[in-house]
Amino acid sequence: MAEDLMHNALSKSRVFRFAPSPNGLLHLGHALSAILNHDLAAACGGRFLLRIEDIDPARSRPEFEAAIYRDLAWLGLNWEKPVRRQSEHLGFYAAALERLKAMGLLYPGFLSRGEVKAQVQAHEAIGGVWPRDPDGAPLYPKQERGLDRDEALAWISEGRQHAWRLDMDKALALAPASLGWSEAGAGPEGETGVVSARPERWGDVILSRPDAPVSYHLAVVLDDAEQGVTDVVRGQDLFHATSVHRLLQSLLGLPAPAYRHHGLVPGPDGRKLSKSNQDTGIAAYREKGLSPTGLRALLAGYGFVFH
Missing domain, CATH: 3.40.50.620 (HUPs)
Structure with a gap:
């Protein structure tokens, strides 16, 4: 009994x-x-x-x-x-964003999509290979990581458009080397069991931008923790994004759910x-x-x- x-x-x-x-x-x-x-x-x-x-x-x-x-x-x-x-729950997300800023893990990125595209094209035109994320999009340039704080704040006060990005190198330095998750389903290439997280593949991901106060990556881990979600069951198209989610959970001291990624229904x-x-x-x-x-x-x- x-x-x-x-x-x-x-x-x-x-x-x-x-x-x-x-x-x-x-x-x-x-x-x-x-x-x-x-x-x-x-x-x-x-x-x-x-x-x-x-x-x-x-x-x-x-x-x-x-x-x-x-x-x-x-x-x-x-x-x-x-x-x-x-x-x-916008205030809830904003508080977490401020916490990451206080940890020195975020920086404002001012480059537009057009400016990033131009850098990528110029680099590839001379035979260079620009790193891309698992979805095939080029990673954001790293040049603004060391931007002077006062200069950046001045630009923001002037109204320059910007997005708050996670400094991936700094974030990884605070994460455990064994960062991973329990996968009950399978990834696109059959990954299952204990999967090692590779958030670096995504580069300096956006956590907040002018048209959306919080990104999907940050909101989803905060919501799952707040609601006590123990099992995340979703499509394989989000399998690789789990690496970023596990990194954010580690940085913010949030519990890690068990994950189960299922196959996708094909269209016509x-x-x-x-x-x-x-x-x-x-x-x-x-x-x-x-x-x-x-x-x-x-x-x-x-x-x-x-x-």
């Missing part, structure tokens, strides 16, 4: 979440992540949370948020209330699904008369297994 009670207590302590952005309609890939999180939570007697990642005011729309609730309810998923909305052209492709939206399948059970069967046809 005592062992059963202990097992139940441990099971109920597991917390899963689905965290979409209201910048478009949910597609089949979102349905897969939502269902997996919901079913895994139910299977272990855990909790299933819904979080609205509306930190980008330029792209977030109330009609898309309403559609998220409608689509998930149609799928038969139940989530705890109230729902956490990132836009209601074989590439990753996009919210811009309405034909693969959950609403489109519903309007065609497909049932929630039928949608699960459709996903199962791609090889995904539900619990």
Whole structure:
């Protein structure tokens, strides 16, 4: 009896979440992540949370948020209330950002995308190889890391556009050499088990910019910790970003969830699904008369297994 009670207590302590952005309609890939999180939570007697990642005011729309609730309810998923909305916690994120600044880990980057592109093109024109992140984007130049503090503050006071970037070298110096995570799923190349984090592959990532007070990388680790999330189940497209998340968790003394990255649902052209492709939206399948059970069967046809 005592062992059963202990097992139940441990099971109920597991917390899963689905965290979409209201910048478009949910597609089949979102349905897969939502269902997996919901079913895994139910299977272990855990909790299933819904979080609205509306930190980008330029792209977030109330009609898309309403559609998220409608689509998930149609799928038969139940989530705890109230729902956490990132836009209601800007002070929470700002405090963490100030903490990282106080640690001397952030610097303002003033280069525009055009200026960075010009540097990359000039370097490659003479045969150089510019380092790129796992998504293929060129890394931000390091020249502003040592910018005079007073000069930088003067530029900011003058209204110059800037983004706060993480000095990756300084951050890595404070992180344990054994930084990694527990992977119950698999990465794009089959990585599983204990995975070593390689945040340096992302260079000096942005943690805050003028049009978004906090980046996805920082907000997601803060929210997961604040909500007690124990299991992060999401698509393989975020597998490499986990390295940055583990670094930020280490710097801020946040707990590390267990991770499980699942395969991606291919679009008609074989590439990753996009919210811009309405034909693969959950609403489109519903309007065609497909049932929630039928949608699960459709996903199962791609090889995904539900619990």
